[in-house]
Amino acid sequence: NAGVTQTPKFQVLKTGQSMTLQCAQDMNHEYMSWYRQDPGMGLRLIHYSVGAGITDQGEVPNGYNVSRSTTEDFPLRLLSAAPSQTSVYFCASRLQGSPLHFGNGTRLTVT
Amino acid sequence: AQSVTQLDSQVPVFEEAPVELRCNYSSSVSVYLFWYVQYPNQGLQLLLKYLSGSTLVKGINGFEAEFNKSQTSFHLRKPSVHISDTAEYFCAVSEITYKLSFGAGTTVTVRA
Numbered sequence: 721n722a723g724v725t726q727t728p729k730f731q732v733l734k735t736g737q738s739m740t741l742q743c744a745q746d747m748n749h750e751y752m753s754w755y756r757q758d759p760g761m762g763l764r765l766i767h768y769s770v771g772a773g774i775t776d777q778g779e780v781p782n783g784y785n786v787s788r789s790t791t792e793d794f795p796l797r798l799l800s801a802a803p804s805q806t807s808v809y810f811c812a813s814r815l816q817g818s819p820l821h822f823g824n825g826t827r828l829t830v831t
Numbered sequence: 832a833q834s835v836t837q838l839d840s841q842v843p844v845f846e847e848a849p850v851e852l853r854c855n856y857s858s859s860v861s862v863y864l865f866w867y868v869q870y871p872n873q874g875l876q877l878l879l880k881y882l883s884g885s886t887l888v889k890g891i892n893g894f895e896a897e898f899n900k901s902q903t904s905f906h907l908r909k910p911s912v913h914i915s916d917t918a919e920y921f922c923a924v925s926e927i928t929y930k931l932s933f934g935a936g937t938t939v940t941v942r943a
Contacts, residue, residue, distance in 0.1 A: 762935040
């Protein structure tokens with residue numbers, strides 16, 4: 721099984737550019753989520769979804785959009801990139817009551 | 832709302848010495864508890880989990896953790912560490928929902 725697949729692994733953007741971080745899982749998990757990881761702050765939840773067509777905001781949703789048209793995919797969109805969005809982004813999925821399965825991360829730099 | 836506090840941001844330890852990483856959580860309901868490990872430049876891997884039952888949980892790589900409901904703690908321990916245990920460790924809590932909240936992380940540096 722591929723598990724949770726994130727693309728790209730690295731990305732450099734200029735301020736104001738937009739882009740989409742892709743996330744796909746093949747485990748039929750109903751729950752998917754996006755976290756950002758910053759030094760000394762652990763992982764902070766950006767957005768999450770408990771099933772196709774259902775999304776909700778996490779702790780730090782501003783500047784990000786998500787959609788969940790299928791069970792497998794949960795893309796994260798940056799509408800207008802800012803230097804404050806420089807971070808490592810992790811997608812994760814799970815079944816209720818079970819551990820999160822993480823992707824390998826996307827390292828984003830906004831200049 | 833649930834939250835997690837990891838009490839130590841950095842833990843230096845000598846090889847073959849024991850280590851304990853402290854984690855406290857707050858929640859008004861029953862919780863699931865997890866410890867994850869992140870090796871340099873990698874994603875997060877599950878070390879162990881507490882869902883219910885025995886309060887002493889054993890995980891991979893010789894780690895174990897004890898759930899203490901009265902102290903709302905879930906401390907991680909290993910009796911003898913190796914150089915390869917150098918990593919960042921995250922405690923996480925989930926109420927009976929899907930959302931998982933993480934602590935800020937504890938960096939363990941093992942020295943020879």
